[in-house]
Amino acid sequence: MKPNLILHVVAKFLIPLIIVFSLYVQFHGDFGPGGGFQAGVIFSAAFILYALVFGLDAAEKIIPSQWLHMLAALGLVLYAGVGVVTLLLGGNYLDYTVLGATQIAGQHLGILLVELGVGITVGAVMLIIFFAFAGRGRT
Amino acid sequence: MDFLIGHYNYWVVIFLMMVGLYTVISRGNLIKKVIGLNIFQVSVFFLYISIGTVAGGAAPIFAEGIKVYSNPLPHVLILTAIVVGVATTALALALVVRINEAYDSIEEDEIHELDHSL
Amino acid sequence: MGNNISLLLVVIPLIAAPIVAVLPRGRLPWAVALLVTSLCALLAGMQLWAVLHGGVISYELGGWAPPWGIEYRIDAVNAFVALIVAAIAAITLPYALLSVEQEIPEEKIPLFYSALLLCLTGLLGITQTGDIFNVFVFLEISSLSSYALISLGRKRQALTAAYQYLIMGTIGATFFLIGVGLIYSQTGTLNMQDLSTILPEVLHLKTVNTGFAFIMIGIALKLALFPLHLWLPNAYTYAPSVVTVFLAATATKVAVYVMLRILFTVFPYGFALATPVEELFMVAGIASIIIASVYAIYQEDVKKLLAYSSVAQIGYMVLGIGLASATGITAALIHLFNHALMKGALFMAVGAIIYRIGACRMDQIHGLGRAMPWTFAAIVIGGLSLIGVPGTAGFISKWYLVTAALEQGAWISVVVILFGSLLAVVYMGKLIEALYFRPITDSGKEVTEAPILLLVPTWLLVFANIYFGLDTELTVGVAEKAAAILGGGNP
Numbered sequence: 012m013k014p015n016l017i018l019h020v021v022a023k024f025l026i027p028l029i030i031v032f033s034l035y036v037q038f039h040g041d042f043g044p045g046g047g048f049q050a051g052v053i054f055s056a057a058f059i060l061y062a063l064v065f066g067l068d069a070a071e072k073i074i075p076s077q078w079l080h081m082l083a084a085l086g087l088v089l090y091a092g093v094g095v096v097t098l099l100l101g102g103n104y105l106d107y108t109v110l111g112a113t114q115i116a117g118q119h120l121g122i123l124l125v126e127l128g129v130g131i132t133v134g135a136v137m138l139i140i141f142f143a144f145a146g147r148g149r150t
Numbered sequence: 151m152d153f154l155i156g157h158y159n160y161w162v163v164i165f166l167m168m169v170g171l172y173t174v175i176s177r178g179n180l181i182k183k184v185i186g187l188n189i190f191q192v193s194v195f196f197l198y199i200s201i202g203t204v205a206g207g208a209a210p211i212f213a214e215g216i217k218v219y220s221n222p223l224p225h226v227l228i229l230t231a232i233v234v235g236v237a238t239t240a241l242a243l244a245l246v247v248r249i250n251e252a253y254d255s256i257e258e259d260e261i262h263e264l265d266h267s268l
Numbered sequence: 269m270g271n272n273i274s275l276l277l278v279v280i281p282l283i284a285a286p287i288v289a290v291l292p293r294g295r296l297p298w299a300v301a302l303l304v305t306s307l308c309a310l311l312a313g314m315q316l317w318a319v320l321h322g323g324v325i326s327y328e329l330g331g332w333a334p335p336w337g338i339e340y341r342i343d344a345v346n347a348f349v350a351l352i353v354a355a356i357a358a359i360t361l362p363y364a365l366l367s368v369e370q371e372i373p374e375e376k377i378p379l380f381y382s383a384l385l386l387c388l389t390g391l392l393g394i395t396q397t398g399d400i401f402n403v404f405v406f407l408e409i410s411s412l413s414s415y416a417l418i419s420l421g422r423k424r425q426a427l428t429a430a431y432q433y434l435i436m437g438t439i440g441a442t443f444f445l446i447g448v449g450l451i452y453s454q455t456g457t458l459n460m461q462d463l464s465t466i467l468p469e470v471l472h473l474k475t476v477n478t479g480f481a482f483i484m485i486g487i488a489l490k491l492a493l494f495p496l497h498l499w500l501p502n503a504y505t506y507a508p509s510v511v512t513v514f515l516a517a518t519a520t521k522v523a524v525y526v527m528l529r530i531l532f533t534v535f536p537y538g539f540a541l542a543t544p545v546e547e548l549f550m551v552a553g554i555a556s557i558i559i560a561s562v563y564a565i566y567q568e569d570v571k572k573l574l575a576y577s578s579v580a581q582i583g584y585m586v587l588g589i590g591l592a593s594a595t596g597i598t599a600a601l602i603h604l605f606n607h608a609l610m611k612g613a614l615f616m617a618v619g620a621i622i623y624r625i626g627a628c629r630m631d632q633i634h635g636l637g638r639a640m641p642w643t644f645a646a647i648v649i650g651g652l653s654l655i656g657v658p659g660t661a662g663f664i665s666k667w668y669l670v671t672a673a674l675e676q677g678a679w680i681s682v683v684v685i686l687f688g689s690l691l692a693v694v695y696m697g698k699l700i701e702a703l704y705f706r707p708i709t710d711s712g713k714e715v716t717e718a719p720i721l722l723l724v725p726t727w728l729l730v731f732a733n734i735y736f737g738l739d740t741e742l743t744v745g746v747a748e749k750a751a752a753i754l755g756g757g758n759p
Contacts, residue, residue, distance in 0.1 A: 095279070144244075
């Protein structure tokens with residue numbers, strides 16, 4: 012593939028913005044529209060753009076697929092783990108109230124952690140799917 | 151006429167639903183079947199979201215001065231269903247890729263001739 | 269702690285699944301999965317005991333009170349089905365070790381067990397939840413993982429079978445979703461208990477009736493009810509042996525449970541009787557029994573023969589539901605349990621043959637009964653149970669089904685049930701003849717008995733077949749209690 016200067020420059024300019032936007036969607040999800048699902052997809056879109064412009068091998072160097080598998084599992088464990096912690100603290104499963112001093116603080120912390128787990132898993136899984144399809148038949 | 155216009159969201163849903171289901175049934179190409187399945191699922195998303203609308207209600211985001219909100223529950227349900235739909239599509243496409251590698255074809259009748267399995 | 273059992277049943281396999289996926293290759297993933305499934309079986313047993321002695325368990329997820337939050341609501345019906353699912357999983361896992369090592373590429377084994385645990389999560393989740401949308405979510409979790417599991421079969425037909433199942437299964441689940449949406453639009457609630465109090469007031473609405481029809485068709489697809497069974501034979505035939513055992517013994521059973529729940533708990537008891545649904549079920553059940561059994565007779569592949577027999581057995585359960593009496597529902601629930609036992613045992617025995625010779629077409633297994641006496645004996649006893657010979661579990665189900673049919677004066681059903689048993693004699697006889705009375709093939713002379721690790725779980729289920737054919741206290745007692753809950757409306 013012939014390197015294209017315009018694509019490279021525009022991609023390098025856009026990728027940080029996309030990542031920042033995904034973080035905004037992630038952490039603003041408790042008060043506005045957003046949340047882990049959307050943020051994860053936007054986050055992975057940044058890496059997919061990178062892979063499209065700079066090639067699959069370069070992208071796999073940044074995030075090896077082994078890491079992605081770990082991250083996908085980690086997100087799910089984080090989500091379920093928050094539930095287990097609330098159980099151990101004496102609440103019902105995913106009853107965030109027991110996580111903080113007040114009900115609002117607890118619910119806030121809980122939903123933030125759970126959405127973080129969702130975001131990590133969705134982002135990782137989207138990238139795994141992309142790499143699986145894009146890398147098929149190359150080796 | 152009122153009946154037609156007043157329920158326009160349902161007509162859209164029914165149209166999409168039938169298009170999707172018909173595509174799944176009538177097409178022999180495995181990818182086209184997946185596309186049909188997607189249209190079919192999207193019609194159900196529309197159905198849910200349109201029944202959650204409250205006349206004159208704003209988007210269900212907390213803000214000052216707004217009294218009437220749309221029902222956010224169907225949105226949440228459909229967010230889940232969309233994720234399920236994405237997962238189904240990804241799995242279906244992955245299967246089609248592997249079917250193509252195994253049979254060198256994604257046409258139902260050709261695969262059937264090879265194996266009598268579809 | 270006691271109250272948390274219902275939740276832990278779903279959460280433990282859910283947390284274990286991603287952990288197993290990233291474990292190193294080798295036998296560690298299997299060991300963790302074995303531990304988790306055994307724990308689940310233990311918990312399911314405790315749950316059934318608690319429900320039978322303490323009444324309904326209700327668990328509020330996230331501390332949100334029903335009907336707004338998701339509620340897990342356990343009575344004798346769910347606890348019974350959950351125990352079947354968890355127990356079959358726990359028995360399948362020891363069997364899985366050798367069979368999976370042989371049939372699945374080594375690098376995929378951790379992912380295989382991860383998918384199996386996810387499938388278990390979904391199936392257990394369906395049984396635990398009291399929220400109708402939650403049923404859809406768990407249904408899709410279990411379905412998606414089972415599509416992936418089926419596609420891991422060794423032949424390339426496994427891929428097309430999985431694809432076909434995916435298309436049919438997704439259409440079924442989406443139909444279910446449409447039905448739930450229509451009912452939600454008229455009632456504004458998704459909690460099953462809440463629905464059962466609100467629905468009687470809105471039953472006259474066409475929207476609700478349409479929703480009911482959509483849900484029934486959706487579940488019938490998942491259930492593989494004739495004539496919507498087309499995905500099942502190929503999916504069971506080409507899936508890896510372990511997956512066939514697990515799915516044949518659990519997946520359709522859970523779908524039967526959902527159907528019972530919606531027909532009799534969510535909708536008021538008399539509603540189904542007032543609609544043509546019951547007659548339709550009778551006809552579909554009868555057609556399933558006869559047509560699928562006849563198909564089974566003409567199959568050359570042993571797994572396909574048993575798969576068609578599964579479709580026929582689902583016909584018996586649906587016939588029991590179609591009779592719509594307390595005895596009919598009891599019979600359906602008993603058969604649900606017993607069929608899990610006999611199909612589990614039969615598919616395990618066939619899996620043992622596949623482990624030794626790598627195939628199971630009729631002409632390849634000639635005379636193997638003498639080379640593999642224990643496996644052969646398991647097939648014979650499983651087959652007798654399938655036919656419904658006294659002293660086996662199958663007899664108990666047939667007995668209750670015939671009693672239920674006689675109570676209603678449904679003579680055609682009685683004749684069909686007995687004729688179905690006759691057809692089962694023919695197709696099981698064909699299998700046994702091939703295994704024992706045909707001369708052994710040249711390649712079959714070196715075949716030895718299956719390893720002990722495959723035989724022990726198989727025989728565990730075979731003994732269960734005999735035990736529950738003699739001591740019916742657990743099955744019939746619980747099933748009658750469950751049927752009373754479904755029939756009585758309010759648990």
